[in-house]
Amino acid sequence: METGAHIRLIFGRAHKALERVDRASISRTGLNVSDFSILEALLHKGAMPINTIGEKVLLTSGSMTAAANRLEEKGLVERIQDPSDGRCYYLHLTKNGLKLIRDAFRIHSENLEKIFAVLDDNEREEFARLLKKIGCQAQSMDLI
Numbered sequence: 001m002e003t004g005a006h007i008r009l010i011f012g013r014a015h016k017a018l019e020r021v022d023r024a025s026i027s028r029t030g031l032n033v034s035d036f037s038i039l040e041a042l043l044h045k046g047a048m049p050i051n052t053i054g055e056k057v058l059l060t061s062g063s064m065t066a067a068a069n070r071l072e073e074k075g076l077v078e079r080i081q082d083p084s085d086g087r088c089y090y091l092h093l094t095k096n097g098l099k100l101i102r103d104a105f106r107i108h109s110e111n112l113e114k115i116f117a118v119l120d121d122n123e124r125e126e127f128a129r130l131l132k133k134i135g136c137q138a139q140s141m142d143l144i
Contacts, residue, residue, distance in 0.1 A: 018115060025111040029104035034059060034067050036108070039076065039093065039101035047092040049082070076100060 002010075026036045037057040042048065045056070054064035068091060071077040076097030082088035093101065119127060 021111065021115060022108075025108045026104075029100075029108060031100075031104060034063065035071055035076075036101075036104065038064075038067055038071065038091070039097060040105055042077065042091060042093045043098070043101045043105060047080070047090045049088050049090055050079075053091060071097070 023033060026033050029036060031039070034057070038053055038059075041053050041056050048056075050064055050068055051061065053059075054061060057064075059067065068077065068079065071091075072079060075094055077091045078094055079089045080092055082090060116124060
């Protein structure tokens with residue numbers, strides 16, 4: 001039987017290898033990881049308040065503001081003030097932003113698909129189920 005320590009080591013190595021491919025794939029799109037994550041969130045979820053996007057892509061408020069400014073300067077997003085709350089701004093993809101992230105996400109997805117092609121459909125479902133189970137268990141633990 002595999003020990004928890006050995007499974008963690010195997011998982012860590014697999015995660016590092018996957019992360020390396022993921023980052024290289026994103027960099028080939030011409031975007032950095034933060035910008036790609038923001039544009040991808042907008043592609044799949046639609047326009048959202050800036051702070052909500054930051055929470056989804058795990059960016060601090062300051063980092064999110066800098067990224068929004070950078071993406072706006074590139075003409076990939078636009079800020080629209082919420083008419084009911086003048087303090088809140090939504091980010092929307094521009095036509096250029098939509099085209100860029102659609103193409104970039106398609107290519108990135110194809111690259112990731114090559115990694116998981118080693119698993120058949122049943123293995124993929126089981127792998128996802130097991131990862132969720134482990135994640136829930138880890139989140140439920142209150143260790144210091």
